[in-house]
Amino acid sequence: MKTHNQKAWFFVLPVLFLVAFNALVPMMTVVNYSVQETFGNNLFFWQGLDWFENILRSDRFHAALGRQFLFTGLILLIEVPLGIAIALSMPRKGVWVSVCLVAMALPMLIPWNVVGAMWNIFTLPKIGLAGYFLNDVLGVNYNMTQDPVAAWVTIIVMDAWHWTSLVVLLSYAGLVSIPEAYYQAAKTDGASNWSIFRYIQLPKMKTVLTIAILLRFMDSFNIYTEPFVLTGGGPGNSTTLLSIDLVKIALGQFDLGPAAAMSLIYFAITLLVSWLFYTLMNKDNLN
Amino acid sequence: MQKRHIVPVLYILFLMLPIYWLVAMSFKTTGEILSGFSLFPQTWTLDNYRTIFTDPTWYWGYINSILYVSINTVISMVVALPAAYAFSRYNFLGDKHLFFWLLTNRMAPAAVFALPFFQLYSAVGLFDTHIAVALAHCLFNIPLAVWILEGFMQSIPKELDETAYVDGYSFPRFFITIFVPTIKAGVGVAAFFCFMFSWVELLLAKTLTAVAAKPIAATMTKTASSAGYELGLLAAAGTLTIIPGAIVIYFVRNYIARGFAMGRV
Numbered sequence: 001m002k003t004h005n006q007k008a009w010f011f012v013l014p015v016l017f018l019v020a021f022n023a024l025v026p027m028m029t030v031v032n033y034s035v036q037e038t039f040g041n042n043l044f045f046w047q048g049l050d051w052f053e054n055i056l057r058s059d060r061f062h063a064a065l066g067r068q069f070l071f072t073g074l075i076l077l078i079e080v081p082l083g084i085a086i087a088l089s090m091p092r093k094g095v096w097v098s099v100c101l102v103a104m105a106l107p108m109l110i111p112w113n114v115v116g117a118m119w120n121i122f123t124l125p126k127i128g129l130a131g132y133f134l135n136d137v138l139g140v141n142y143n144m145t146q147d148p149v150a151a152w153v154t155i156i157v158m159d160a161w162h163w164t165s166l167v168v169l170l171s172y173a174g175l176v177s178i179p180e181a182y183y184q185a186a187k188t189d190g191a192s193n194w195s196i197f198r199y200i201q202l203p204k205m206k207t208v209l210t211i212a213i214l215l216r217f218m219d220s221f222n223i224y225t226e227p228f229v230l231t232g233g234g235p236g237n238s239t240t241l242l243s244i245d246l247v248k249i250a251l252g253q254f255d256l257g258p259a260a261a262m263s264l265i266y267f268a269i270t271l272l273v274s275w276l277f278y279t280l281m282n283k284d285n286l287n
Numbered sequence: 288m289q290k291r292h293i294v295p296v297l298y299i300l301f302l303m304l305p306i307y308w309l310v311a312m313s314f315k316t317t318g319e320i321l322s323g324f325s326l327f328p329q330t331w332t333l334d335n336y337r338t339i340f341t342d343p344t345w346y347w348g349y350i351n352s353i354l355y356v357s358i359n360t361v362i363s364m365v366v367a368l369p370a371a372y373a374f375s376r377y378n379f380l381g382d383k384h385l386f387f388w389l390l391t392n393r394m395a396p397a398a399v400f401a402l403p404f405f406q407l408y409s410a411v412g413l414f415d416t417h418i419a420v421a422l423a424h425c426l427f428n429i430p431l432a433v434w435i436l437e438g439f440m441q442s443i444p445k446e447l448d449e450t451a452y453v454d455g456y457s458f459p460r461f462f463i464t465i466f467v468p469t470i471k472a473g474v475g476v477a478a479f480f481c482f483m484f485s486w487v488e489l490l491l492a493k494t495l496t497a498v499a500a501k502p503i504a505a506t507m508t509k510t511a512s513s514a515g516y517e518l519g520l521l522a523a524a525g526t527l528t529i530i531p532g533a534i535v536i537y538f539v540r541n542y543i544a545r546g547f548a549m550g551r552v
Contacts (some may be wrong), residue, residue, distance in 0.1 A: 011373035014366040022426040026403030064330040089294040109532025132324040230332040244400035
């Protein structure tokens with residue numbers, strides 16, 4: 001039971017101040033840019049909602065948004081089932097548990113641009129392990145700097161390599177919280193492996209899986225550094241995800257107005273989907 | 288070994304392959320790398336590492352990264368502990384909205400903030416300092432730390448607080464000598480996550496620094512693009528960025544999952 005106490009606000013004030021400094025001031029700057037046009041020299045002209053209309057109607061934005069949803073969708077479809085499957089087959093006791101946990105968490109602790117650089121070195125034709133193996137041993141014509149399909153496969157495999165462990169660790173934490181007695185009861189009833197999974201393991205993993213999906217959604221939807229270092233958005237525009245396109249507009253072309261409007265639309269989409277997940281998650285907790 | 292254990296074994300092998308390749312590359316000479324494929328380094332060389340440890344632009348990159356990551360972790364933990372306590376123990380006006388608002392900052396694409404952050408930190412005169420990066424990373428690390436700590440604190444019964452007050456403890460004394468030690472696993476995990484997300488983030492760190500506080504990751508991007516194809520050097524620098532993570536992860540291995548679940552397992 002929690003008690004009502006308005007003085008608790010004093011405890012959250014430092015957090016509020018620090019986060020607000022970092023969140024509100026830049027956000028206001030973005031809002032400010034999004035309704036103005038500038039020709040340099042700090043001259044700004046009121047533009048109203050034109051940038052928003054332009055962005056929402058531009059084919060370029062639609063294409064980048066489409067690629068972004070495709071990427072995030074594929075990531076969730078691959079990483080969530082794979083993560084659950086790996087967690088189910090992991091050992092539950094003994095030294096191997098620690099070995100598994102440390103080895104699996106390792107990719108998540110590598111700086112994101114190093115992940116991109118590492119996969120670049122790994123997939124270089126003739127020089128990289130994967131590039132050499134695919135081209136010269138298996139005879140597949142693999143070159144991700146020229147072939148959009150190869151580039152897509154590479155960024156998806158890279159992300160699966162980088163983040164599947166998150167789903168594994170969370171599912172595993174859910175699994176080990178199931179008391180042994182549940183399994184014994186299931187055994188006595190002669191339950192199949194599938195029904196054990198469906199009626200005992202899956203319900204126990206529900207909360208952690210919601211968190212895993214929420215985190216994977218947010219992070220893959222906002223992904224920038226890894227694919228940028230690996231493919232630079234190419235070949236052509238084939239792997240130009242939303243944030244790569246945004247940085248191109250903002251820092252490459254210095255079109256501050258359109259970039260700001262696009263940022264706000266982008267943020268609104270992330271917020272909306274995440275809010276849906278968050279509401280679902282809290283509903284689960286109440287039940 | 289049971290048959291089903293083949294799955295995690297294969298998975299870990301898959302995880303280790305690119306890492307192995309990075310480490311192997313770091314011990315090869317540029318000549319060997321460009322001359323073609325070799326599974327193991329033919330002529331082992333430490334030249335790549337020697338360059339990093341003797342060239343100040345390289346090793347200062349590491350020092351800078353470690354400095355701002357440490358400052359960020361300390362700031363985040365100091366402010367997040369009392370806030371998480373307030374969220375876990377009290378109802379107050381707007382608490383749920385505030386909590387969700389904090390969470391939304393974890394969702395904002397960093398790309399959105401790159402330019403405004405540059406302008407903000409230039410305006411307050413902190414551009415190219417460690418404290419600027421440390422403060423900027425608070426944007427996503429403080430909400431995360433509050434979230435994780437609140438989860439851990441919820442599992443501590445309120446009777447602990449009440450008993451301490453009955454025994455005549457003042458709030459600060461109770462908080463520091465009893466409460467924080469009780470959730471030390473949570474504190475460790477939250478600190479680990481602050482360390483981790485500050486260590487792996489590059490976009491903001493790169494935007495907010497030029498020379499004096501430049502992170503190692505930014506030094507690497509510059510090498511990759513400007514100095515031609517020094518893959519061996521790049522691989523050595525990459526290998527060195529994995530080591531701090533590998534060390535800290537060992538200490539929190541049993542709590543990582545609980546941390547990712549924001550203390551809610």
